Amino acid sequence: MQLFDQIQDCIQYIHKHIQFEPTVGMVLGTGLSGLADEIEVVHRFEYSELPHFPVSTVESHKGQLIFGHLEGRAVVAMAGRFHYYEGYTMQQVTFPIRILKYLGIQQLILSNASGGLQTHIEAGDLVFIRDHINLHAGHSLRGENDERIGPRFPDMMYAYDPKWLAHATQIAKENNIRAHQGVYAGLQGPSLETPAEYRYLHIIGGDVVGMSTVPEVIVARHMDLPVFVLSVVSNKCFPIEDLTPTTIEEVLEVVEQASPKAALIVKEIVRLM
Numbered sequence: 001m002q003l004f005d006q007i008q009d010c011i012q013y014i015h016k017h018i019q020f021e022p023t024v025g026m027v028l029g030t031g032l033s034g035l036a037d038e039i040e041v042v043h044r045f046e047y048s049e050l051p052h053f054p055v056s057t058v059e060s061h062k063g064q065l066i067f068g069h070l071e072g073r074a075v076v077a078m079a080g081r082f083h084y085y086e087g088y089t090m091q092q093v094t095f096p097i098r099i100l101k102y103l104g105i106q107q108l109i110l111s112n113a114s115g116g117l118q119t120h121i122e123a124g125d126l127v128f129i130r131d132h133i134n135l136h137a138g139h140s141l142r143g144e145n146d147e148r149i150g151p152r153f154p155d156m157m158y159a160y161d162p163k164w165l166a167h168a169t170q171i172a173k174e175n176n177i178r179a180h181q182g183v184y185a186g187l188q189g190p191s192l193e194t195p196a197e198y199r200y201l202h203i204i205g206g207d208v209v210g211m212s213t214v215p216e217v218i219v220a221r222h223m224d225l226p227v228f229v230l231s232v233v234s235n236k237c238f239p240i241e242d243l244t245p246t247t248i249e250e251v252l253e254v255v256e257q258a259s260p261k262a263a264l265i266v267k268e269i270v271r272l273m
């Protein structure tokens with residue numbers, strides 16, 4: 001079945017259960033999973049019941065598509081996302097972003113956890129992504145292109161909406177939250193980087209590094225969806241003299257502590273949208 005028909009299938013299934021028109025879509029990654037509890041829920045779908053959706057395998061992710069209200073806005077949130085390192089194809093990883101678009105959202109917000117690649121970026125800081133470097137092995141738009149969905153060669157000049165970057169930076173300032181704008185280097189994972197790789201990523205212009213987001217942003221831009229990405233820095237990776245071994249437990253703990261700050265920013269952004 002073609003991608004376009006799979007999308008229609010899934011949208012039809014959702015509309016059979018609810019008539020709800022979200023304007024904002026959110027991917028609640030590692031940094032923002034707690035925000036799912038703040039949504040006044042209208043309906044929840046388990047990913048497993050949605051036609052053509054992959055099923056989440058990472059423990060820290062829930063795997064639900066949640067419809068409801070946040071800050072007075074009609075939202076749809078993915079509680080849990082799919083990573084390429086889990087073994088899904090790029091098309092599977094990004095299928096939910098297609099669904100969010102065809103549900104009618106006008107803005108997409110994503111969050112992630114990342115490693116900091118600049119001396120001034122500390123664990124627990126927030127980074128609003130202003131650009132990316134795609135170092136993934138596969139590409140989410142590889143294969144036949146369906147012009148009904150988007151163009152063959154989508155532009156990436158304004159991949160990250162400058163307006164929301166400016167708003168987020170202002171909100172952080174007003175609330176005394178340590179935050180930066182930065183470039184996200186997207187890698188496949190799942191191993192963390194070696195010291196030489198962290199240095200390389202710093203040299204080529206990365207401010208943070210992570211294992212998600214880039215395939216989703218590319219697919220969102222393929223469909224002309226404006227994107228805002230908030231990254232929670234879970235570990236400091238530069239200068240490499242300061243490197244210590246990183247465990248997933250430490251990553252999750254730092255992110256957990258920083259998540260109220262991340263939630264505050266996203267709620268303010270949603271309110272303004």
Ligand code: HPA
Binds near residue numbers: 115116193209210235
């Ligand atoms: N590297 C890649 N992905 C990450 C890291 C890292 O250091 N920290 C959190 N996600």
